[in-house]
Amino acid sequence: MKYLFFLIFSLNIIFYIFLIFKPLNIELDFSIKGGNNLSEIFNNLEEKNIYFPKSIKLIFNVSGIDKKIYLGNYKINNSDSLIDIFQKIYFGKIILKKFIISEGSKLTDLFSEEIIKSYCQTTNPHNECELEGYIKPDVYFYNRENELLSILKKSIVRQKIDLSKSWKVRDSRLKNFSKKEILIIASILEKESCANEREKISGVIYNRLTNNMPLQMDSTTIYGLKDFNGDLKKKDLRDSSLYNTYMHKGLPPGPISNPSKTRYLQLLSQKNMTICILWLKINAVMNFQLIMMII
Numbered sequence: 001m002k003y004l005f006f007l008i009f010s011l012n013i014i015f016y017i018f019l020i021f022k023p024l025n026i027e028l029d030f031s032i033k034g035g036n037n038l039s040e041i042f043n044n045l046e047e048k049n050i051y052f053p054k055s056i057k058l059i060f061n062v063s064g065i066d067k068k069i070y071l072g073n074y075k076i077n078n079s080d081s082l083i084d085i086f087q088k089i090y091f092g093k094i095i096l097k098k099f100i101i102s103e104g105s106k107l108t109d110l111f112s113e114e115i116i117k118s119y120c121q122t123t124n125p126h127n128e129c130e131l132e133g134y135i136k137p138d139v140y141f142y143n144r145e146n147e148l149l150s151i152l153k154k155s156i157v158r159q160k161i162d163l164s165k166s167w168k169v170r171d172s173r174l175k176n177f178s179k180k181e182i183l184i185i186a187s188i189l190e191k192e193s194c195a196n197e198r199e200k201i202s203g204v205i206y207n208r209l210t211n212n213m214p215l216q217m218d219s220t221t222i223y224g225l226k227d228f229n230g231d232l233k234k235k236d237l238r239d240s241s242l243y244n245t246y247m248h249k250g251l252p253p254g255p256i257s258n259p260s261k262t263r264y265l266q267l268l269s270q271k272n273m274t275i276c277i278l279w280l281k282i283n284a285v286m287n288f289q290l291i292m293m294i295i
Helices: 002-021 038-046 054-063 082-090 113-123 145-168 179-192 195-210 218-224 234-238 261-268 277-294
Strands: 028-032 072-076 097-101 138-142
Touching: 002 082, 028 038, 038 054, 054 082, 072 082, 097 145, 113 145, 138 145, 145 179, 179 195, 179 218, 179 261, 218 234
Parallel strands: none
Antiparallel strands: 028 072, 097 138
């Protein structure tokens, strides 16, 4: 009788292990939202033919994890067993979305007006809120849409840290340029040039600024246009915007994109401040002809 009891008990244990480790062949997404308790979560799963044994349910209660379950979306794959699903819920393995801030991207192409306004109201409510250029290009992860404001905050903090670090090792010839001016130039480089042209373009920008010449950069002019359709016309070069560097000398009032750390590190190095004589001579003729066309 004792051996029979032991046999039945062992078979139950084996069956139980088989049950919790057996793939369910179910593929679906499910959400745990604010206010959901354990009973609601398990009921929701049972409606999808996923039944947890009472012993596993008990672990949630005894461990106290039921009071701090991660909210968000969970993914169940065909190969997942009950123990796999348990671990996903227990350890909060939620599905994360990618939020990519590309090099040279614009603020308004990344974040909604509502998010931008919310950030400005909480951080700088009484002054003008300038964010263009201060967002670090990178890949960020989030789960819920309301986390996009946190991504904006995080990207601004990281960009300012990178800029400050780069600023400390700047070339001596840039001592009269402010951090904002460096950021503006880096943002122009990000939009104006390909990888193999940046050294030349940075040299051209530096020399035009130091010689009080108009920058004459298409990218800045385009940024200042209200309704740009992708085709820069002669009349656009006469636009009154302060971003029109064909009409106004010096730098535009602010960055025109969000540059990467690589871009302003390139700009702040001595190598990229080299005067490109041949490049300038070629451009001098072209720019003179263009100015005559505008006039």
